[in-house]
Amino acid sequence: MNNERLNKKEGEAWAELLAFAADLYLNEPNSERLTGCRSAGESLIDIFPEEAFPEMFASIKTDPADEILQEYFDLFFVPVSGSYLSPFEAAHREKQLAPELPVLIGQLYSEAGFKPKKLAIPSYMRSLTRPDHIGFEMAFLTRVLNSSLVFMADGDLQQANTLWETAIAFHATYLGRWASAFGKRLEETAKSHLYRGLGGLTQFINREFVRLYQ
Secondary structure (H helix, E strand, O other): OOOOOOOOOHHHHHHHHHHHHHHHHHHHOOHHHHHHHHHHHHHHHHOOOOOOHHHHHOOEEEEEOHHHHHHHHHOOOOOOOOOEEEHHHHOOOOOOOOOHHHHHHHHHHHHOOOOHHHOOHHHHHOOOOOOOOHHHHHHHHHHHHHHHHHHHOOOHHHHHHHHHHHHHHHHHHHHHHHHHHHHHHHHHOOHHHHHHHHHHHHHHHHHHHHHHHO
């Protein structure tokens, strides 16, 4: 990782945004999480004035908490809900690639020592056998970026660059191929400010991350 690509401050900001989005995909919207989203939205409005997602997060307080929780399950867990969006990459990629994607992504996780089951997530999420869940993919990118930052802080720029290249390759090959379209559908399908905001944030992350290496 060098200054032409990503400096320490930018790396930390990206890791934080990815971790924030991953957490929302992987966990139920409890009161603490909703409060954190409102605060984040309020602080991001001035930073990203042209984006809609900060305002969405800041407006979460207008939505009933029980309805937000129900929407979480309707969107990501219940295929017959009428608003279900499969959170798995294989459902959104070319049919000929679909059977291979979970295997390939799982191998990458294993090689990197990344174990989704070790994340701070509910037991029903840890029981998932699909590594191509959007939350897992974002959490993996977060892990790679944070590891790169550690090596940068230690002065090992070669290893930091190697990990940055790993992040680029993973995004270009996997997450970057479907996250924007998924985020757009989420923004259009969701009723709550929280998940409309998450859809917008997902599009923003994907669009801007691509610009880091293209």
